[in-house]
Amino acid sequence: MGDKLDRRKQYTRKMLKESMIEMLKEEPINGITVKALCESADINRSTFYTHYDNPHDLLLKIEDEIIADMKDYLSRYSFDQDEESKQMTKKLLDYIEDTPEMFHVLLNENGDPAFERRVMNVAHQFVMNNTNDLDESVSDYLSTYIISGSIHVIKAWIAAGRPESTEEMATLIHTFVNGGPDR
Template identity: 80%
Template sequence: MGEKLDRRKQYTRKVLKESMIDMLKQTSINHVTVKTLCEMADINRSTFYTHYRDPYDLLMTIEDEIITDLKNYLNSYSFDQDEESRLMTKKLLEYIEDMPETFRVLLNENSDPAFEKRVMNVAHQFVMSNTYDLDETVSDYYSTYIISGAIHVIKAWIAAERPESTEEMAHLIHAFVNGGTPER
C-alpha cells in the first residue's frame, strides 16, 4: 500500500510540475493560480496543498531540483583539464537537451528571474574554485564573463530548438571560452 501512495505522490508532483511549465509558456508566475494549475493537472486543490504551499513553492521546487542536478554534474568533473572541460560542457548540454521545454521556460521572462542568477551563481562558484592561476578579482571577472556568455549562447541554442548537436555546442562554447573562433 505504501508503494502505491509513493507512486501516486510522484505522479501528482510530476503532473503539477508539467502543468506549471505549460502555464509559464503562456503567462508569468505572478498570474499562475492554484485553481488553474489544478484544472490543468486534473487534481483538486486539497491535493495541491498536500504537496506545495502555492505556485511559487512549486516553481522553487522545480528550480531547486535543477540546481541540485547542476551542482552534482559540475562536481563530478575537473575543470582544469581541457578534454574534461569539454566533456563536462557536453554533459550539461545533454541534461538541458533532456528537458528543453523546462529550460526554455525557466530561462524566459515569464518565469522567476532569479533562476538564471542562481544558475550563474552555481557555475561561478565552480569556476572560482577551479581557477588557480588568476588573482581573485581577475578570476571573479573572468568567471562572470565566461558564464554570462555561455548561458546566453545556451539560451539562444534552446530558443532555436537546438539545431546543433550537444557535441557541436560543447565545441563552440569551449572555443569561445578559450578565446578562439571555432572551426566547423
C-alpha cells in the first residue's frame, strides 16, 4: 500500500512540475496561480497544498532538485588539467541536453532570476575547488567572469535550439575561456 501512495505522490508532483514548466513558457512565475496549475495538472487544490505552499514553493523545489543533481554530477569529477576542464564542460552540456526544455524555461525571462545565480554559484564553487594555482581574489574574479560568460553562451545555445553538438559547444566555450580563437 505504501508503494502505491509513493507512486501516486510521485505522479502528482511530476504532473505539477510539468504544468509549471509549461506555464512558465508563457508567463512569469508571479502570473501563475494555484488554480491554473491544478487545472493544468488535473488535480484539486487540496492535493496541491499537500505538496506545496504556493507556485513559488513548487518552482523552488524544481530548482532545488536541479541544483542538487548538478552538485552530485559535478562532484563525480575532479579536473586539474586543461583538456579535462573541456570534458567537464561537455559533460555539463550533456546534462543540459538531457532536459533542454527545463533549462530553457528556467533560464529565460519568465523563470526565477535567482535560479541563474544559484547555477552560477554551483559552477563557481566547482571552479574555485579546481583552481589552486592562482591568488584567491584573482581566481574569484576570473571564475565569475568565466562562469557568467559561459552561462550566457549556453543560454544563447539553448535559445537557438542547440544547433551545435555538446562537443562543439564545449570546444567553443573552452576556446573562449582560453583567450578566443586564433586569428
